[in-house]
Amino acid sequence: MDALEWYCMDKKYTIKDIAELAGVSKGTVDRVLHRRGKVSPKALARVEKILKEIDYQPNPIARNLKNNKVYRICVLMPDPKEDAYWSPAVQGIKEAAREFKPFGVLVNTYYYYTSEKISFIEKSKEALNSSPDVLLMAPVFQKEALEIFKHCQEAGVSVALFNNLIEEFSTQSFVGQDLTQTGRVAAGLIHKLVDNSSTIAILHIDEEKHMSLKENGFKAFFEGRSFTPEIKTFSLQTSNYEAFKKQSIDLVKNTNTISSVFVTNSKAYVFLKAISGINKNLTIVGYDLLPENIKYLEKGHIDFLIHQKPKRQAYLGVGYLAENFLFGKPIPEENLLPIDIITPENVMYYLD
Amino acid sequence: MDALEWYCMDKKYTIKDIAELAGVSKGTVDRVLHRRGKVSPKALARVEKILKEIDYQPNPIARNLKNNKVYRICVLMPDPKEDAYWSPAVQGIKEAAREFKPFGVLVNTYYYYTSEKISFIEKSKEALNSSPDVLLMAPVFQKEALEIFKHCQEAGVSVALFNNLIEEFSTQSFVGQDLTQTGRVAAGLIHKLVDNSSTIAILHIDEEKHMSLKENGFKAFFEGRSFTPEIKTFSLQTSNYEAFKKQSIDLVKNTNTISSVFVTNSKAYVFLKAISGINKNLTIVGYDLLPENIKYLEKGHIDFLIHQKPKRQAYLGVGYLAENFLFGKPIPEENLLPIDIITPENVMYYLD
DNA sequence: ACAAACTATGTGTTCGTACACATTTTTACT
DNA sequence: AGTAAAAATGTGTACGAACACATAGTTTGT
Numbered sequence: 001m002d003a004l005e006w007y008c009m010d011k012k013y014t015i016k017d018i019a020e021l022a023g024v025s026k027g028t029v030d031r032v033l034h035r036r037g038k039v040s041p042k043a044l045a046r047v048e049k050i051l052k053e054i055d056y057q058p059n060p061i062a063r064n065l066k067n068n069k070v071y072r073i074c075v076l077m078p079d080p081k082e083d084a085y086w087s088p089a090v091q092g093i094k095e096a097a098r099e100f101k102p103f104g105v106l107v108n109t110y111y112y113y114t115s116e117k118i119s120f121i122e123k124s125k126e127a128l129n130s131s132p133d134v135l136l137m138a139p140v141f142q143k144e145a146l147e148i149f150k151h152c153q154e155a156g157v158s159v160a161l162f163n164n165l166i167e168e169f170s171t172q173s174f175v176g177q178d179l180t181q182t183g184r185v186a187a188g189l190i191h192k193l194v195d196n197s198s199t200i201a202i203l204h205i206d207e208e209k210h211m212s213l214k215e216n217g218f219k220a221f222f223e224g225r226s227f228t229p230e231i232k233t234f235s236l237q238t239s240n241y242e243a244f245k246k247q248s249i250d251l252v253k254n255t256n257t258i259s260s261v262f263v264t265n266s267k268a269y270v271f272l273k274a275i276s277g278i279n280k281n282l283t284i285v286g287y288d289l290l291p292e293n294i295k296y297l298e299k300g301h302i303d304f305l306i307h308q309k310p311k312r313q314a315y316l317g318v319g320y321l322a323e324n325f326l327f328g329k330p331i332p333e334e335n336l337l338p339i340d341i342i343t344p345e346n347v348m349y350y351l352d
Numbered sequence: 353m354d355a356l357e358w359y360c361m362d363k364k365y366t367i368k369d370i371a372e373l374a375g376v377s378k379g380t381v382d383r384v385l386h387r388r389g390k391v392s393p394k395a396l397a398r399v400e401k402i403l404k405e406i407d408y409q410p411n412p413i414a415r416n417l418k419n420n421k422v423y424r425i426c427v428l429m430p431d432p433k434e435d436a437y438w439s440p441a442v443q444g445i446k447e448a449a450r451e452f453k454p455f456g457v458l459v460n461t462y463y464y465y466t467s468e469k470i471s472f473i474e475k476s477k478e479a480l481n482s483s484p485d486v487l488l489m490a491p492v493f494q495k496e497a498l499e500i501f502k503h504c505q506e507a508g509v510s511v512a513l514f515n516n517l518i519e520e521f522s523t524q525s526f527v528g529q530d531l532t533q534t535g536r537v538a539a540g541l542i543h544k545l546v547d548n549s550s551t552i553a554i555l556h557i558d559e560e561k562h563m564s565l566k567e568n569g570f571k572a573f574f575e576g577r578s579f580t581p582e583i584k585t586f587s588l589q590t591s592n593y594e595a596f597k598k599q600s601i602d603l604v605k606n607t608n609t610i611s612s613v614f615v616t617n618s619k620a621y622v623f624l625k626a627i628s629g630i631n632k633n634l635t636i637v638g639y640d641l642l643p644e645n646i647k648y649l650e651k652g653h654i655d656f657l658i659h660q661k662p663k664r665q666a667y668l669g670v671g672y673l674a675e676n677f678l679f680g681k682p683i684p685e686e687n688l689l690p691i692d693i694i695t696p697e698n699v700m701y702y703l704d
Numbered sequence: 705a706c707a708a709a710c711t712a713t714g715t716g717t718t719c720g721t722a723c724a725c726a727t728t729t730t731t732a733c734t
Numbered sequence: 735a736g737t738a739a740a741a742a743t744g745t746g747t748a749c750g751a752a753c754a755c756a757t758a759g760t761t762t763g764t
Contacts (some may be wrong), residue, residue: 028714061751064413065749066752068720303544345573
């Protein structure tokens with residue numbers, strides 16, 4: 001392919017070019033492109049012929065310049081002060097906001113408390129009061145999310161989701177992970193590390209809704225296999241820390257066939273701290289790159305962490321919306337991010 | 353934060369707004385912004401005061417519209433017909449080209465043959481003949497790359513690299529992976545799966561330059577640890593397949609303390625095919641998501657694959673350049689992509 | 705046949721930036 | 735003081751798409 005061919009192939013045609021080629025004015029070309037009618041069959045045919053020949057694509061930059069609108073995105077998510085898992089998500093939002101601000105996309109973030117369902121609704125109302133173009137939310141509560149969705153529809157605000165999927169919102173845009181599959185990934189890892197005769201513990205700490213999906217996936221991995229290990233499920237609360245510590249130690253010490261633990265959220269470090277006095281070689285798989293988890297990963301106490309990519313989820317959530325506003329890029333309906341497996345040797349590439 | 357505050361914070365100021373606020377004309381503001389001089393100290397002070405107050409950022413869209421240039425990127429990379437590793441990279445290039453074409457960024461790809469050094473130089477000349485704005489290349493050959501770099505400088509064409517780093521090009525932009533660290537990742541995985549008494553084989557198939565880095569990283573992982581396993585390095589050629597097969601079988605059968613094999617490139621599947629007759633439980637870690645490798649991964653014969661992300665490397669290589677052209681976004685000097693660990697349970701998210 | 709009513713088509717302006725060019729103001733020197 | 739040169743400042747246009755509006759061309763009705 002030589003330079004000449006290149007030039008011919010990819011000359012950037014404008015409406016003016018098309019108008020000249022078809023022997024009409026740019027107004028007529030515009031009417032054909034936008035099906036605004038008021039075009040004679042003769043002119044229509046000539047313009048369409050040219051359009052077919054050159055594969056015209058409008059310049060998205062010029063189009064947006066004319067639109068000249070300020071787009072507003074409200075983000076509604078759990079307060080990172082309450083759960084450090086959300087801190088990277090805030091970072092992702094901030095980065096995207098910075099990147100798209102010069103283009104006229106404004107982002108405003110509202111935090112709710114996962115300990116108070118009512119704050120979710122309240123903050124959503126606050127967000128809607130600023131009448132954004134779209135509400136991007138990480139909805140921890142299903143029922144309340146549906147209520148908010150109704151409010152949005154009434155206010156003419158579209159909705160996008162990240163991190164937590166609401167089944168009933170099938171048509172909405174979603175960026176997140178298949179949590180069930182993350183359970184399978186964890187099972188695959190543990191399966192490689194321990195022998196089939198030992199018992200595996202699934203440990204839920206401060207149970208939340210999404211954890212059962214992970215448990216299901218974990219168990220599903222072993223279904224239909226010839227040797228299936230024994231799996232025991234535990235559910236502990238950290239609210240009473242002394243009780244939690246005692247139960248954790250019991251789990252490790254007295255249930256002595258347990259060789260591995262799958263912690264279904266980011267709190268593996270809490271468990272490890274609780275059992276720090278005990279010298280037992282456990283295989284541990286947990287979630288999320290919290291600083292405390294990374295510390296235990298690098299010390300070799302956690303074998304693998306599964307990365308839920310909160311930062312990327314949030315960044316993409318905003319980015320998809322912005323690029324759709326600005327350049328008409330279609331928004332993926334359901335974007336399930338890769339399930340990254342983290343070891344001490346590759347963890348640095350997933351931070352920041 | 354209410355709607356009013358929002359409005360005040362993020363009003364989109366234009367040059368015209370600034371001119372009015374400072375009581376000068378937009379021409380003067382323009383001269384201040386671009387340091388074109390010919391501005392009285394009085395006017396300069398007034399404009400700069402306003403600029404400081406409002407944190408003005410020019411509209412990248414309008415700026416680009418004015419520039420109205422067609423940007424040309426030539427990509428120079430190994431022919432995917434020769435090595436399937438490169439096929440996803442071609443996909444990445446194609447996707448980026450499609451995405452940025454409406455913005456006036458044109459991409460043309462040239463393939464060279466890794467079996468013929470001369471074709472690398474030849475194709476680079478062909479690429480330079482079309483006088484692109486930048487040459488993005490995956491340089492397998494160091495010495496030849498430097499020569500091409502000289503040609504580019506003479507022709508005023510800037511250079512960006514992906515996949516293969518050339519040490520001497522320290523100032524150039526690079527998208528790729530730290531290959532030494534991938535070796536450490538592989539070692540970490542094998543270390544978890546096998547006991548320290550067994551022997552680990554490092555297997556180079558059809559040796560290339562980059563493999564030694566992986567070997568170094570692999571060995572470095574064990575340095576300073578209390579129990580270090582024995583590591584044996586093998587180097588086989590597939591050009592004579594019968595000999596290769598015999599050597600492979602020898603490796604597995606006769607060197608019978610070997611419990612795990614680290615294949616330093618994408619050809620793990622070739623090795624597994626060669627030893628398919630032998631029933632021995634080997635731990636195998638290899639590279640790259642070739643269909644044949646995935647087949648063996650899903651059958652459980654390969655334990656882990658390390659994903660070198662050729663598609664993303666190529667996509668980002670083009671994307672960074674395009675966004676720099678279009679919106680003046682800075683190009684990261686060295687972007688080392690995460691080293692993804694692939695199992696049968698997460699492989700689907702890394703494909704396509 | 706001629707105006708009214710309509711259709712078809714062309715022209716002009718806007719968006720925000722960048723730069724060329726025109727105009728005004730200041731400075732320097734006879 | 736008067737004028738030329740220099741400096742400062744303002745004005746206008748282009749980029750490409752979108753749309754409002756003006757004009758040209760055609761049909762209809764009396």
